[in-house]
Amino acid sequence: MSNSCQHNSSNLPQEHLLHRLHALQQEYLHISPQAMQQVAVEFNLPLSQVAGIVAFYSFFSAQPCGRFHILFSNCTSCGYLLAGQNLMQLLAQQLQVTPGKTRADGLISIGETSCIGLCDQGASLLVNGIPLTHLNPDKIAQIAQQITANISMDEWPGEWFEIHDTIHRRNLLLTTQLAPGNALQQAITHGAAETLTTIQQSGLNGRGGAGFNTGKKWQLCREKLGDAHYVICNADEGEPGTFKDRVLLHHHAEALFEGMTLCAFVIGANKGLVYLRGEYRYLLSHLQTVLSQRRNQGLLGRHILNHADFHFDIDLVVGAGAYICGEESALIESLEVKPGIPRIRPPFPVTHGYLGQPTVVNNVETLIAAAHIVAHGSSWFNSVGTQKSIGTKILSVSGDCRLPGIYEYPFGVRIQQILDDCGAQRVQAVQIGGPAGKLIGAPDFNHTISFEDISTGGSFLIFGHQRDLLAVHRNFAHFFAHESCGFCTPCRVGTQLLKNNLDKIAEGRGTTNDIETLKQLAFLIQHHSHCGLGHTAANHVLDGLQHFPQVFATHLNQHFVAQFDLDQALESARQITRRDDAAAHLD
Amino acid sequence: MSAIQNTIRIDNQAIPFTPGQTIMDAALAAKVYIPHLCHYPGLPPSGNCRLCIVEIENRSVAACTTPAAADQTICSNTPELNEARKALTQMLFVEGDHICPSCEKTGNCKLQAMAYYLGMLDDHFPQFYQRREIDASHPDILLDRRRCILCDLCVRASREVDGKNVFAIAGRGTKAHLIVNSPSGKLADSSIATTDLATTICPVGAILIKEQGYQVPIGQRIYDHHTIRETSLQEHIAGCDKLKRKEHQDTER
Numbered sequence: 052m053s054n055s056c057q058h059n060s061s062n063l064p065q066e067h068l069l070h071r072l073h074a075l076q077q078e079y080l081h082i083s084p085q086a087m088q089q090v091a092v093e094f095n096l097p098l099s100q101v102a103g104i105v106a107f108y109s110f111f112s113a114q115p116c117g118r119f120h121i122l123f124s125n126c127t128s129c130g131y132l133l134a135g136q137n138l139m140q141l142l143a144q145q146l147q148v149t150p151g152k153t154r155a156d157g158l159i160s161i162g163e164t165s166c167i168g169l170c171d172q173g174a175s176l177l178v179n180g181i182p183l184t185h186l187n188p189d190k191i192a193q194i195a196q197q198i199t200a201n202i203s204m205d206e207w208p209g210e211w212f213e214i215h216d217t218i219h220r221r222n223l224l225l226t227t228q229l230a231p232g233n234a235l236q237q238a239i240t241h242g243a244a245e246t247l248t249t250i251q252q253s254g255l256n257g258r259g260g261a262g263f264n265t266g267k268k269w270q271l272c273r274e275k276l277g278d279a280h281y282v283i284c285n286a287d288e289g290e291p292g293t294f295k296d297r298v299l300l301h302h303h304a305e306a307l308f309e310g311m312t313l314c315a316f317v318i319g320a321n322k323g324l325v326y327l328r329g330e331y332r333y334l335l336s337h338l339q340t341v342l343s344q345r346r347n348q349g350l351l352g353r354h355i356l357n358h359a360d361f362h363f364d365i366d367l368v369v370g371a372g373a374y375i376c377g378e379e380s381a382l383i384e385s386l387e388v389k390p391g392i393p394r395i396r397p398p399f400p401v402t403h404g405y406l407g408q409p410t411v412v413n414n415v416e417t418l419i420a421a422a423h424i425v426a427h428g429s430s431w432f433n434s435v436g437t438q439k440s441i442g443t444k445i446l447s448v449s450g451d452c453r454l455p456g457i458y459e460y461p462f463g464v465r466i467q468q469i470l471d472d473c474g475a476q477r478v479q480a481v482q483i484g485g486p487a488g489k490l491i492g493a494p495d496f497n498h499t500i501s502f503e504d505i506s507t508g509g510s511f512l513i514f515g516h517q518r519d520l521l522a523v524h525r526n527f528a529h530f531f532a533h534e535s536c537g538f539c540t541p542c543r544v545g546t547q548l549l550k551n552n553l554d555k556i557a558e559g560r561g562t563t564n565d566i567e568t569l570k571q572l573a574f575l576i577q578h579h580s581h582c583g584l585g586h587t588a589a590n591h592v593l594d595g596l597q598h599f600p601q602v603f604a605t606h607l608n609q610h611f612v613a614q615f616d617l618d619q620a621l622e623s624a625r626q627i628t629r630r631d632d633a634a635a636h637l638d
Numbered sequence: 639m640s641a642i643q644n645t646i647r648i649d650n651q652a653i654p655f656t657p658g659q660t661i662m663d664a665a666l667a668a669k670v671y672i673p674h675l676c677h678y679p680g681l682p683p684s685g686n687c688r689l690c691i692v693e694i695e696n697r698s699v700a701a702c703t704t705p706a707a708a709d710q711t712i713c714s715n716t717p718e719l720n721e722a723r724k725a726l727t728q729m730l731f732v733e734g735d736h737i738c739p740s741c742e743k744t745g746n747c748k749l750q751a752m753a754y755y756l757g758m759l760d761d762h763f764p765q766f767y768q769r770r771e772i773d774a775s776h777p778d779i780l781l782d783r784r785r786c787i788l789c790d791l792c793v794r795a796s797r798e799v800d801g802k803n804v805f806a807i808a809g810r811g812t813k814a815h816l817i818v819n820s821p822s823g824k825l826a827d828s829s830i831a832t833t834d835l836a837t838t839i840c841p842v843g844a845i846l847i848k849e850q851g852y853q854v855p856i857g858q859r860i861y862d863h864h865t866i867r868e869t870s871l872q873e874h875i876a877g878c879d880k881l882k883r884k885e886h887q888d889t890e891r
């Protein structure tokens with residue numbers, strides 16, 4: 052943590068505010084008003100900015116959490132609903148704690164959190180920020196025992212925390228490890244302009260979702276004059292069902308930092324930043340080790356590879372639980388110690404990014420691909436893929452299949468091929484690109500993964516024939532309502548209404564009119580929101596209504612139903628009057 | 639030639655603009671009304687309410703944050719967009735507690751006026767009934783968050799015009815709420831004054847000056863006599879005059 056932002060040339064303080072707040076949260080289990088005031092003074096920030104940040108990020112809390120703070124992933128793949136069992140409820144019962152409320156003695160608090168990127172590791176949770184995988188009722192009972200006995204986490208069985216990365220298919224990027232400095236040496240030999248040409252000729256497009264041409268992005272940034280240029284690696288990987296960046300950060304950090312350094316060489320940056328999602332904090336020490344090795348090898352720091360004026364170093368900044376911070380301008384806001392509210396675009400980060408300066412933001416996989424391209428040449432890369440989608444795509448495959456894990460395919464691979472390879476049978480639906488992506492059924496399994504057909508940042512969620520798809524829609528709708536940054540009306544209010552509407556249908560209180568409302572809401576959110584989160588938040592509903600209308604129709608009520616549950620509405624009155632007799636209920 | 643270059647078309651009407659102007663500013667200067675709640679002349683735009691959505695080549699953008707560019711063809715006053723604006727207004731209504739008949743702002747409220755302007759007859763969506771705090775700590779100013787539409791105007795007004803930075807918006811999604819930049823988080827503890835723009839700019843009845851209730855009787859209030867279209871065009875002219883005076887003063891200094 053101490054090495055972050057050391058090289059900050061701006062007037063931002065030495066330590067990143069997010070790191071300071073994390074340390075306070077760890078130590079005092081919450082961030083008190085007094086602590087916020089102290090931090091505001093320390094960082095010379097308005098108190099409201101500090102309070103705004105504490106309120107924005109899920110992993111900060113103004114109320115004390117338990118000494119054991121457990122967050123279950125609520126993703127459809129690594130979530131706590133396992134074969135009809137609710138693991139979160141199970142643990143809560145055994146420890147006699149209500150989810151969302153810290154137990155009176157302060158020992159334990161249990162809650163849920165958006166996908167933690169362990170979708171290939173079975174049901175998973177974070178305990179004090181550290182992942183624990185492969186959950187089942189047995190393990191839940193054992194965890195409850197450890198906590199009841201107040202046994203420190205250091206003494207919990209080590210294998211509970213093991214993460215087994217499985218790479219099932221390797222292609223261009225995953226077959227070879229780059230020798231450190233190899234690509235950089237090529238770049239220095241050929242010069243920045245020629246290196247940029249190589250990237251441009253490779254046809255590489257961004258792997259983070261939007262698919263913008265990487266050579267073009269680097270060129271625009273390089274051409275823009277500024278006081279400084281920055282390269283940022285987007286390692287926020289928040290799209291539920293995506294975990295390929297987790298595996299890449301763990302096994303290919305060398306190539307990632309090489310790619311960032313190359314980018315710096317091309318655009319003329321002295322400083323790079325990796326924005327790592329808070330859920331991946333456990334990867335921090337590994338990344339720091341690789342960085343310091345590279346510094347020792349002369350691949351980072353001053354006079355890289357003895358080049359007279361090539362100086363570049365990389366800081367790591369860890370997020371604190373906010374999907375929206377994967378959006379590049381929200382990410383930059385977060386780096387600039389603000390809540391992650393997406394900026395007005397244009398201007399785009401390539402011209403007005405970090406601290407208002409020209410900035411390249413690239414996904415982990417994009418930067419790794421760039422390093423390989425410079426090391427092996429553009430034709431090595433563009434011989435693979437389709438005409439419009441060049442190279443390979445690394446997929447995070449999870450859900451109802453025998454072999455979840457990482458699959459690297461040339462672009463153009465058919466969906467059915469992937470399903471066959473991962474041992475998925477009787478597949479009802481696949482959600483490609485995560486909740487923000489596309490939901491398809493069997494008639495579309497002959498489509499391909501590519502920018503021109505079905506594009507994905509990497510998430511590939513498989514739903515077998517026994518899955519309740521309405522529950523999947525509700526899960527996604529809850530995700531977006533929870534993650535909406537709250538800035539603009541259609542997304543802030545619309546995602547909440549969408550969620551309420553799906554819940555209502557699932558409870559059997561929906562009517563055909565609610566289907567019309569779903570469509571209306573989806574249209575409003577999709578077309579009129581401020582940023583990409585809103586633009587994609589209702590995709591799954593529209594896809595579902597198109598491909599799986601019966602999923603909604605079978606739950607609809609044929610008769611008039613009140614908008615709210617009348618009997619339930621009397622509950623608070625019953626509580627106040629301490630009555631629960633028949634007369635205190637409707638019918 | 640340059641005259642043609644610096645022209646946009648809104649609903650088939652040619653409108654001149656100066657480079658750097660937003661679509662909103664160009665439109666209002668030409669007395670073309672684009673509905674808006676979070677835009678205010680002279681303050682930096684935010685783009686949060688989305689009432690000002692217009693379409694350029696079938697893509698929806700916020701007029702208040704999108705720079706005008708030569709030959710832009712813009713649709714604004716269309717039945718589809720006005721329907722969407724109405725639905726967005728309904729969303730703002732159900733998110734907060736807007737019981738207009740019992741609200742001191744009624745008749746002076748831009749949200750209410752917008753609803754009338756767009757022909758909104760009901761809430762359409764179910765109410766949220768969220769719990770939101772009231773801050774009555776200040777002797778002269780009341781902050782009732784139940785009516786706040788998170789337009790960010792008070793935040794910007796305090797920061798940009800009053801030079802005080804009294805407000806901020808905190809929290810995500812529907813948990814987003816207005817906070818006060820003071821040690822206790824209360825208005826009484828802040829430097830806000832009744833004469834601040836931040837106090838008077840609130841489009842709804844979320845920030846009210848105390849002890850002035852119903853001085854102007856219902857029936858004689860702003861939107862009893864004018865539409866929000868009229869007052870917004872007026873507001874733009876007044877805002878521009880004020881800006882010009884300020885620039886003039888600044889150059890004289």
Ligand SMILES: Cc1cc2nc3c(=O)[nH]c(=O)nc-3n(C[C@H](O)[C@H](O)[C@H](O)COP(=O)(O)O)c2cc1C
Pocket residue numbers: 256257258259260261262263285286287288289290374375376377378379380412413414415417418582583584
């Ligand atoms: C809501 C939202 C979340 C996003 N999350 C990520 C993410 O986790 N990782 C990522 O690389 N890009 C993410 N993006 C896309 C980024 O905004 C940006 O396009 C990308 O980082 C650019 O890198 P690339 O060109 O290498 O793909 C997200 C976009 C949106 C709208």
Ligand code: SF4
Pocket residue numbers: 375393534535536537538539540542543580581582583584585586
């Ligand atoms: S679309 Fe959603 S996430 Fe994006 S700015 Fe609007 S509220 Fe925030």
Ligand code: SF4
Pocket residue numbers: 785786787788789790791792793816839840841842844845
């Ligand atoms: S208090 Fe008023 S001006 Fe401030 S954000 Fe809320 S609605 Fe807007």
Ligand code: FES
Pocket residue numbers: 673674675676677684685686687688689690691700701702703
């Ligand atoms: S006036 Fe443009 S978004 Fe509110």
Ligand code: FES
Pocket residue numbers: 736737738741742743744745747748749750785842843844
């Ligand atoms: S009438 Fe009270 S907030 Fe609009």
